[in-house]
Amino acid sequence: MPSWSEYKAAARERGALALELFVVNSVPAKPEALKAVLPDHLAYQARLEAEGKLAFAGPVSDPSGERMDGEGMIVYRAASLEEARALADADPMHSTGTRSYTIRRWLINEGSLTLSVGLSGKTVSMA
Numbered sequence: 001m002p003s004w005s006e007y008k009a010a011a012r013e014r015g016a017l018a019l020e021l022f023v024v025n026s027v028p029a030k031p032e033a034l035k036a037v038l039p040d041h042l043a044y045q046a047r048l049e050a051e052g053k054l055a056f057a058g059p060v061s062d063p064s065g066e067r068m069d070g071e072g073m074i075v076y077r078a079a080s081l082e083e084a085r086a087l088a089d090a091d092p093m094h095s096t097g098t099r100s101y102t103i104r105r106w107l108i109n110e111g112s113l114t115l116s117v118g119l120s121g122k123t124v125s126m127a
Contacts, residue, residue: 008107016109021055022084024074026093026101031070033098040092045074053077053087072099081105 002010011018028034048054055075062069074091078084085103093099114127 004105011107011109019108021106021108022076022078022081022103023106024076024084024088024101024103026072026074026088026091026099028070028098029100030098033096034070034093037092037096037098044091048076048087074101075106 008018008020045054045057053076055077057074059068060071060073061067076084076087078087088094088101088103094101116125
């Protein structure tokens with residue numbers, strides 16, 4: 001089994017993008033505290049987005065796809081796993097113990113993203 005860095009290097013050699021992001025799976029630990037911490041969490045997310053460190057964030061469904069159980073996913077742009085962990089640790093939801101998280105590296109090799117920006121209508125859509 002290759003190490004992470006070996007796998008990433010091999011993917012790049014094959015011509016893959018090999019974009020490394022960091023995926024945080026965040027789950028409620030103290031659901032009763034969520035509402036109180038939410039404004040600080042959202043302000044933190046907005047700051048990271050403005051700094052270019054937050055790629056995506058939002059709630060995910062339960063495994064059935066039918067219910068929302070409070071689980072969330074955050075995708076960070078960071079130079080290392082340690083930096084991504086520091087970003088997650090500093091999130092008010094995690095630093096207060098309101099939520100707990102796991103973090104994993106994600107190597108993006110394939111896929112596409114379509115972005116449409118309407119300048120006069122001030123519209124943005126993504127598919």
